[in-house]
Amino acid sequence: MNENLIELKNIETIYEGENIPVIKDISLEIKKGEFVSIIGPNGAGKTTLLETINGILPYTKGKGYVFSKEIKKNKYKIRKQIGYLIQNYELDPLSPFLCKDVVLMGRTGKTGIFRFFTKDDIEKVWYSMGLVGMIDFAKRPIGKISGGEFQKILLARIISKQPKILLLDEPLSNLDYSSRTQIEILLNRLHEKHDLTILMVSHDLSFIPKRCNRVIVLDKGKIIMDGSKEKILESKNIKNIFKAGDMK
Amino acid sequence: MIELPWGLLFTSIIGAILAGFACSMMGTFVVRMNLSSIGYCMSHAAFAGAAFGLMVSIDPMFGAILFSFITALALGPISEKARLESNIVIGFLFSFMIAIAFIFLNFVPGQTASARALRILWGSILSVTYNDVLLLGLLSFIIVVFVVIFYKELVSIMFHRKLAEASGVNTKIFYFGVLFLTGFAVAMSLRIVGGLLVFALIINPTSTAYQFFFDFKKIIIISPVVGILSCLVGYYLSLVTDLPIGPSIVIISALVFAFSILISPKRRKK
Numbered sequence: 403m404n405e406n407l408i409e410l411k412n413i414e415t416i417y418e419g420e421n422i423p424v425i426k427d428i429s430l431e432i433k434k435g436e437f438v439s440i441i442g443p444n445g446a447g448k449t450t451l452l453e454t455i456n457g458i459l460p461y462t463k464g465k466g467y468v469f470s471k472e473i474k475k476n477k478y479k480i481r482k483q484i485g486y487l488i489q490n491y492e493l494d495p496l497s498p499f500l501c502k503d504v505v506l507m508g509r510t511g512k513t514g515i516f517r518f519f520t521k522d523d524i525e526k527v528w529y530s531m532g533l534v535g536m537i538d539f540a541k542r543p544i545g546k547i548s549g550g551e552f553q554k555i556l557l558a559r560i561i562s563k564q565p566k567i568l569l570l571d572e573p574l575s576n577l578d579y580s581s582r583t584q585i586e587i588l589l590n591r592l593h594e595k596h597d598l599t600i601l602m603v604s605h606d607l608s609f610i611p612k613r614c615n616r617v618i619v620l621d622k623g624k625i626i627m628d629g630s631k632e633k634i635l636e637s638k639n640i641k642n643i644f645k646a647g648d649m650k
Numbered sequence: 651m652i653e654l655p656w657g658l659l660f661t662s663i664i665g666a667i668l669a670g671f672a673c674s675m676m677g678t679f680v681v682r683m684n685l686s687s688i689g690y691c692m693s694h695a696a697f698a699g700a701a702f703g704l705m706v707s708i709d710p711m712f713g714a715i716l717f718s719f720i721t722a723l724a725l726g727p728i729s730e731k732a733r734l735e736s737n738i739v740i741g742f743l744f745s746f747m748i749a750i751a752f753i754f755l756n757f758v759p760g761q762t763a764s765a766r767a768l769r770i771l772w773g774s775i776l777s778v779t780y781n782d783v784l785l786l787g788l789l790s791f792i793i794v795v796f797v798v799i800f801y802k803e804l805v806s807i808m809f810h811r812k813l814a815e816a817s818g819v820n821t822k823i824f825y826f827g828v829l830f831l832t833g834f835a836v837a838m839s840l841r842i843v844g845g846l847l848v849f850a851l852i853i854n855p856t857s858t859a860y861q862f863f864f865d866f867k868k869i870i871i872i873s874p875v876v877g878i879l880s881c882l883v884g885y886y887l888s889l890v891t892d893l894p895i896g897p898s899i900v901i902i903s904a905l906v907f908a909f910s911i912l913i914s915p916k917r918r919k920k
Binding site: 418419456458478479481482484486488491496497498499500503504506507508509510511512513515516518519543545546559563 | 682733799800802803805806809810812813814815816817818819820860863864865866867869916
């Protein structure tokens with residue numbers, strides 16, 4: 403657990419056409435194998451932080467590195483090693499894609515342009531679908547499955563890529579208790595057995611998985627607390643920082 | 651039934667097959683990207699181009715193709731740069747093209763010339779030349795190569811552009827590629843079905859295929875098949891009934907679509 407996989411130095415990100423930064427002066431180091439929860443109220447800049455790390459949003463100040471490569475110059479290379487689960491994706495029930503095809507799409511960037519999928523790509527799809535317990539759903543239309551099942555398919559999609567880093571944006575929200583527990587167990591298992599570095603965004607303190615060893619608290623675009631799970635959860639400040647209703 | 655010389659019959663049938671293929675194949679992507687109105691925009695760009703051709707005394711068809719190309723090339727970068735929805739840019743270009751078309755026509759004396767420009771909007775398959783068929787053939791070949799080589803990237807973008815971008819696909823170049831090839835397909839199909847009706851050839855076959863399958867691979871195969879069959883049946887209908895060819899093709903494709911909605915397994919209640 404020595405190597406820095408993610409390094410942000412005084413990062414500021416502003417959405418195009420706006421003047422106010424969504425995240426400001428963020429400095430952060432994430433080491434290989436860490437399981438980090440990023441928590442904060444709605445609008446704290448959690449998703450912006452993940453999308454800045456992934457190079458989807460360009461930072462306007464500071465420097466950012468992933469795998470020791472500058473994010474801005476290497477965003478497509480970096481993304482081949484990152485699995486990004488987006489938040490609240492609304493699915494069209496008539497969407498013309500099968501679950502197995504959606505999982506296979508996860509390997510598109512990794513396989514690279516001008517190359518066709520190989521047997522190895524297909525094997526990785528079956529492996530990751532097995533890992534999330536969704537093999538029986540392979541030939542089901544993606545729009546015809548439940549929210550929890552869809553979340554598992556999206557997880558299989560990013561696992562099939564065999565990434566080194568997982569960026570998960572609210573993976574447990576909008577799920578019933580049973581689906582939430584299943585996904586939480588899955589995340590713990592992935593972290594334990596697959597040597598992954600995980601950054602998971604959540605707006606709910608009760609959604610912090612067991613294996614998470616570090617919690618970063620964001621508010622108004624700034625890091626206001628960073629420490630071990632125990633230290634942060636026991637902190638008296640944590641409930642004072644957020645108004646009632648913002649966080650559970 | 652109208653009797654046609656073999657040469658003309660052959661060129662026009664092959665032209666109809668290729669136009670049906672090119673438009674409905676690109677329609678598979680355009681419908682999924684919610685850019686169906688691109689057909690309107692391109693056809694009016696072609697109309698403006700034809701009017702421009704008449705104004706500067708060049709072949710109106712050449713002007714039509716030129717303007718469609720320029721619009722197809724500009725559409726993607728304008729919507730990306732201006733951070734506007736493509737449909738907004740399409741709406742803007744559509745009205746702009748009509749306006750400049752009428753300004754160009756204002757400088758062309760005589761009603762005959764205006765009628766020649768308007769012919770671009772209605773189409774006439776019997777004016778299709780051997781060179782038009784060759785160009786349509788080349789376009790169809792380019793579309794097939796584009797889809798086969800970049801199938802995995804295209805499908806990934808069709809599912810969700812942001813997810814495709816996050817998985818490491820540079821979605822912008824493929825997005826522009828789809829817009830450009832669609833513009834090319836519209837421009838090349840103008841002589842056959844006309845600018846106003848080419849829209850139906852993009853939408854109807856794909857929408858028909860969407861009624862039956864949850865698998866995008868099958869939609870990509872079935873949509874051009876429906877497009878080609880609509881063109882052939884519409885062509886035959888126009889020969890036996892003496893109706894104009896473009897509208898006959900569109901009526902057939904619309905009827906097939908309406909029928910597909912009625913029997914669609916996707917809409918069947920359990």
